[in-house]
Amino acid sequence: DATSVDIFYWTPEALGDYNLTVTADSDSEVSESNEDNNTLERVIHIGFYAYNLTVMESHVTGNVSEIIRFELNLTNEGDVEDNFTIQISGAYYSWDVTVTPNVIHLQPGESGNVTLDVVPDSETLAGNYSMALTARSQYYSEIKEIVVLSGRDNDTEWWWAHSNSSSTQLYQCTDNDEPGDPGYQCDTSWTELDFDYDDNWSLDPAPFGDSDVGNVDNNTVWAGNSYAYFRHIFTIDNLSAYEGGSLSMNTAANNYGTYYLNSQIVFNDMRQGQGHTANYWNDETLFGPGLLQEGENVLASVVRETGNTQWFDEELEAVFSRSAAWDFVPPPLELEMEVLPSYKFELQAPGSNKELDAGELYTWEIWVHNLGNIVDTYDLQVSLNDTTNFTLLNWTTSLSVGVSETGSMSINISLAADIIEGARGGLNVTAVSRDATDVLEQWVNLTVRLYVPPDYLPPQVFVLNESGLMVNSSSFLVVWYVADWYKEELQFGND
Numbered sequence: 001d002a003t004s005v006d007i008f009y010w011t012p013e014a015l016g017d018y019n020l021t022v023t024a025d026s027d028s029e030v031s032e033s034n035e036d037n038n039t040l041e042r043v044i045h046i047g048f049y050a051y052n053l054t055v056m057e058s059h060v061t062g063n064v065s066e067i068i069r070f071e072l073n074l075t076n077e078g079d080v081e082d083n084f085t086i087q088i089s090g091a092y093y094s095w096d097v098t099v100t101p102n103v104i105h106l107q108p109g110e111s112g113n114v115t116l117d118v119v120p121d122s123e124t125l126a127g128n129y130s131m132a133l134t135a136r137s138q139y140y141s142e143i144k145e146i147v148v149l150s151g152r153d154n155d156t157e158w159w160w161a162h163s164n165s166s167s168t169q170l171y172q173c174t175d176n177d178e179p180g181d182p183g184y185q186c187d188t189s190w191t192e193l194d195f196d197y198d199d200n201w202s203l204d205p206a207p208f209g210d211s212d213v214g215n216v217d218n219n220t221v222w223a224g225n226s227y228a229y230f231r232h233i234f235t236i237d238n239l240s241a242y243e244g245g246s247l248s249m250n251t252a253a254n255n256y257g258t259y260y261l262n263s264q265i266v267f268n269d270m271r272q273g274q275g276h277t278a279n280y281w282n283d284e285t286l287f288g289p290g291l292l293q294e295g296e297n298v299l300a301s302v303v304r305e306t307g308n309t310q311w312f313d314e315e316l317e318a319v320f321s322r323s324a325a326w327d328f329v330p331p332p333l334e335l336e337m338e339v340l341p342s343y344k345f346e347l348q349a350p351g352s353n354k355e356l357d358a359g360e361l362y363t364w365e366i367w368v369h370n371l372g373n374i375v376d377t378y379d380l381q382v383s384l385n386d387t388t389n390f391t392l393l394n395w396t397t398s399l400s401v402g403v404s405e406t407g408s409m410s411i412n413i414s415l416a417a418d419i420i421e422g423a424r425g426g427l428n429v430t431a432v433s434r435d436a437t438d439v440l441e442q443w444v445n446l447t448v449r450l451y452v453p454p455d456y457l458p459p460q461v462f463v464l465n466e467s468g469l470m471v472n473s474s475s476f477l478v479v480w481y482v483a484d485w486y487k488e489e490l491q492f493g494n495d
Helices: 321-325 486-490
Strands: 016-023 041-045 051-055 059-061 068-076 080-089 096-100 103-106 111-119 125-135 140-146 157-162 202-205 224-236 246-254 256-261 264-268 281-289 295-305 311-321 333-339 346-347 352-357 361-370 376-384 390-395 397-402 408-415 424-433 443-448 460-462 470-472
Touching: 016 470, 051 080, 051 125, 051 333, 068 333, 068 443, 080 096, 080 157, 080 281, 096 281, 103 111, 103 346, 125 281, 125 408, 140 224, 246 256, 246 264, 256 311, 256 376, 264 281, 295 311, 311 321, 346 424, 346 443, 352 361, 361 376, 361 397, 361 424, 361 443, 376 408, 397 408, 408 424, 408 443
Parallel strands: 059 333, 352 443
Antiparallel strands: 016 041, 051 068, 068 111, 080 103, 080 125, 096 111, 125 333, 140 311, 157 202, 157 224, 224 295, 246 281, 246 311, 256 264, 256 295, 346 361, 361 408, 376 397, 376 424, 390 408, 424 443, 460 470
16 A cells, blocks of 8 residues: 655647556556556647737827827637736836736637727927837746846946046937937947947946946946946857847946947937936847847947936847747737927026116026927017117027027117116017927016116205304204394284
């Protein structure tokens, strides 16, 4: 009366049904009262998962701080009952992203609807944003291979250089523009494989930073706000080995950054929102292996920090799904979200009342704060109510201001040399957004007048003393007497 447990392993060669027979005491070496119960038969079904993910509209437009919705449909094309989740790549950390339902349960051949709601935060710039979606089966498994190890894991060396401040670039790109914008220009020569290093560059191990991130210490000190540029060259011996897989660029950075593979942008949040602190990982961006090339490849990244807490580390990972065994390697579903321009600004004039000397010239400074999510141009209109005592010489008629920036306009006015005391000049200053689709304007009222020196002397009384001299006195003796002529010519009514 004993029990033993035997474990064996079997690997199916293909999908489908298999009849497995397990026999105990196959050689009849054990004497039993019942020799008919030594065999166990089972039918094993080797199933597979597969799906088809579609979207009603792949390009959807909307405004910041509002829901932008994508209507998705998911079909279970496998032969097993399955639970699917939707995974998103390319969404910014500051966006509110919601998938409903979070998990969708489908029988083989069954379809279900899924909604993806994205709320871009108020600081999201106007423009087009790409996202990639995949459905993840509950049976999903994958094989990962690190193509370029992080500095955290391997002290990987990168060539790097940095500017002297967060407002100075070593390789100039136009401010407030995004790749693809009509006015965008950028020197990306440093991202090319055959780039020649100058004396600004040095070879040092990652991570780069000024302190630790969690339990990860920096290997190279990067201190002070600046633009920092990083390059790492790696070799792919057999490009065909990556077919059917995908790549994941994983970045840990403080703060904004643009990340390239072979001079092509993989991920960019350089001008988005208020930035972020460093985490492993801030972003894990999936993309196809089409950017790889056999032989040498170059990773290039630029990170800008404005808060004196610098960090950079990066790894490149190849991901292969086990579903490739049954030729199911679906490409990500590509979506594009267009964030519409939001026009908003504020007009300020430091000091709305000025007192000037006659004939004096004064320059009034007017500030325009762009609170929208796109570069805007403002036209300034100025009117003056008194052109006799005041002269409006000139003013800045228009000004282009970047997102979250402040522009300065000037108004030059002068007072007439013969200005009338008490004259008061009133200026109405109106700024109008040139690019807004609706009329958008702000105004301030300014006042200018003649400066009159204040009288700081106390009240005084001047009297004649006995010697006939004027005397300044706050108190004096008053004596009343009747004049002789009055006495001699006294007439009724004179008193």
